[in-house]
Amino acid sequence: xxxxxxxxxxxxxxxxxxxxxxxxxxxxCQDDWKVxxxxxxxxxxxxxxxxxxxxxxxxxxxxxxMMVDGEPKLTCKTALSSYGDTVEIEPxxxxxxxxxxxxxxxxxxxxxxxxxxxIISAKDEAAKKAATTMKEGTNRQSSEELLExxxxxxxxxxxLCYSACPVVSNEPDFLGPAAIALGHRYNMDNRDDxxxxxxxxxxxxxxxxxxxxxxxxxxVCPKGVDPAAAVNQAKFNAVIDWATGFVVERGGAK
Numbered sequence: 001x002x003x004x005x006x007x008x009x010x011x012x013x014x015x016x017x018x019x020x021x022x023x024x025x026x027x028x029c030q031d032d033w034k035v036x037x038x039x040x041x042x043x044x045x046x047x048x049x050x051x052x053x054x055x056x057x058x059x060x061x062x063x064x065x066m067m068v069d070g071e072p073k074l075t076c077k078t079a080l081s082s083y084g085d086t087v088e089i090e091p092x093x094x095x096x097x098x099x100x101x102x103x104x105x106x107x108x109x110x111x112x113x114x115x116x117x118x119i120i121s122a123k124d125e126a127a128k129k130a131a132t133t134m135k136e137g138t139n140r141q142s143s144e145e146l147l148e149x150x151x152x153x154x155x156x157x158x159x160l161c162y163s164a165c166p167v168v169s170n171e172p173d174f175l176g177p178a179a180i181a182l183g184h185r186y187n188m189d190n191r192d193d194x195x196x197x198x199x200x201x202x203x204x205x206x207x208x209x210x211x212x213x214x215x216x217x218x219x220v221c222p223k224g225v226d227p228a229a230a231v232n233q234a235k236f237n238a239v240i241d242w243a244t245g246f247v248v249e250r251g252g253a254k
Contacts, residue, residue, distance in 0.1 A: 001031045009039075009050065009090075011023045013100075035076075037080070039052055039054075040054070051099040065159055068083070074158055074222040077222055093169070112179050116201075118186070119189065119194075149189050152230050165177055165216060167212055171206065180202070186198065
């Protein structure tokens with residue numbers, strides 16, 4: 001079965017346009033199509049000049065995020081049958097547009113690097129501070145220890161949460177839900193010794209305490225990561241880390 005739908009797609013060529021515009025395409029759509037299938041059909045069969053990102057088509061790579069009728073969606077996972085006769089497709093909100101439906105992600109990758117998203121192990125007395133000593137041999141982890149952070153490790157960097165976040169909209173320098181959830185994931189990993197470093201970052205301006213807990217990030221997450229929960233847990237842990245250090249410092253001063 002095929003259904004006729006109209007797609008209103010944002011078009012923007014930085015070499016020609018001062019501001020984005022829209023262009024409409026009416027096509028016959030199969031009932032089992034995802035939104036990405038329709039965009040690919042338009043590019044392949046109607047207008048090859050359209051630019052958009054996609055790769056795996058299995059909700060794994062995270063590259064096909066776009067605004068669909070005003071909501072951030074992973075288009076390879078979003079059923080076209082959920083929408084009416086006219087569907088509006090735009091690039092993700094809160095990102096600079098490179099061309100058409102493609103947005104610039106470079107600045108947000110820098111935010112991910114800032115939270116040190118890797119296992120930090122204590123290597124010597126000067127580096128370890130209050131961390132545990134590096135163990136010899138295999139660094140084992142139980143199933144229970146894995147479950148402590150597994151949910152927050154499921155992020156596919158689709159950036160839907162940044163597009164939905166009202167704080168990112170008003171404060172472009174905000175570290176953001178995905179980056180904070182990633183840092184929190186490593187803080188909760190029993191193999192990691194870098195929590196003190198990340199908590200210091202989390203106490204900086206424009207990080208966890210800038211979050212207003214609108215919960216929009218968790219609403220749009222296609223993988224159930226719940227970055228809003230990660231942000232608020234990170235807030236609590238950053239405060240506890242600061243308070244513990246303050247008490248220890250005051251106690252040592254006596």
